Amino acid sequence: MTRLPTYRSLLFVPGTREDRFDKAARAGADAIIIDLEDAVQPSRKAAARETALVWLANNSKGVDVGLRINSPRTPEGNADLAALAASGLRPAFIMVPKSQTDIDLEIVSEATGCERILAIIECGRGLHHAHEIASRSPCGILFGGVDFSASLGADLDDWDALLHARSVISAACGTAAIPAYDAPMLDVSNNAQLIETSSQSRRLGYSGRACIHPDQVEPVNEVYVPTAEELANAKGILSALEAADGGVVLFNGKMIDRPVILAAQRLIDRARP
Template identity: 60%
Template sequence: MIVYRSLLFVPGTRSDRFGKAVAASADAVIIDLEDAVLPADKDRARSESLTWLGAWRGRHLGLRINSPRTAFGCADLAALAGSAAAGRADFLIVPKADTAVDLEIVAEALGRKIPLIPIIESGRALSNAFEVARQATGGVLFGGVDYSASLGADLSDWDAMLTARGMIAAACGAAGVPAYDVPYLDTSDTDGLAASTRKAKAMGFSGRACIHPDQVSAVNAAYAPSEAEIADARAILAAMEAAGGGVALHKGKMIDRPVILAAERLLASVRST
């Protein structure tokens, strides 16, 4: 399974920006047919996006469809099912995934396997987080904007969103899929973006969505391991190898299986970037 540090959204109505978004150094780009598109523009956005996808020959490009519980979502699925261009997408973002059934509908409608990344953005969805994560073949995205609005909570208050982030991280950990954090809405606040991204990383989030190209470098940097972390991971594996399978210590602490796995995962992330 591919794990992305940064996922950059681009409106489905702005096909002139698709190429620029791809060139913005994000790990993946998501063409958005949902929130970024007005109802009157849904058909045009769908048509233009699929046309562009049909000519796409690169990788790491996703598509956010409308909720399969809506008429727009059903139209998206019908168009995707009948279009060879849909095969160019590396994953689909499924918004408002309140239950695992939403993902089953999408998978069955398309009739083929494609990684699905549901968005948990309501109290109902959060209550089903573990069930949804088990069906999420590409990871789970925290839809904090809609979630906070449904609760009357403050998205910018880290503590107010702590329970939701913790449950999503735990559900993704149990399912073995990456958790992706909500976009940071203040595109001019680079320091705030970097700080909150580091907090999300510490909680177990693997990456974050971005709404502006200028956010990509800060998110990528926050998820990139430091030279000290890389050296530490290498030292852990070297100590384990030197012990020949026996008890090994690193900086006075015993090295156990979770520590080894964490070191291997960190070094693998370095090799994949």
């Protein structure tokens, strides 16, 4: 399978707000997500679906555009799949909310013919099946922290309260060699907390984060892009590997084994020009 991109920022835009689609595409996010699920009232689902597909068919903004459908376990989700399949359109990825098992993703892939799936884990059952979900979600997994915390009665803003869930998702994504994306922050005015928690999730192995407002995009991009020092170190490791020509690899006096080499390559792959 072709290597799929890793994003730093994914910006949600409501499927009912066609007037914001172009603005979102120009906001500097690595990808935008037209949302047909949480951001759309039940009475407006059909209209949002039609609007999103028309815009996708004519999109030439040069930014990756994903589509968050409704859960395939719901009638609205089935309607989304039928409309997407009939349109013949292929978004950059299909985001599948409330993924509980890998069967959810299999249904979406088979119904649409699209394998570019990005799952959202936002309940205990989904977390229990995180590794199976990761195996069928080549575009990555988004931690649905808002719904997950609500299902537990946990504090969304307490990092420690959701650390276990974030860690499980990070481990599952690492095993499957796919990116993990952190939940959006609801307080769009608190950039200091956005940067702090994004830095924490990056240290945990997350590659990027969802955003719900254009003002969040730039701080998120800055956190998740590798620094010049990190890139230089990673490139030095790969250069040492090449120079060793099959022998023991040493870099800065340390012996470098395969996991370190793979981590260096992943970091370089994440770098943006």
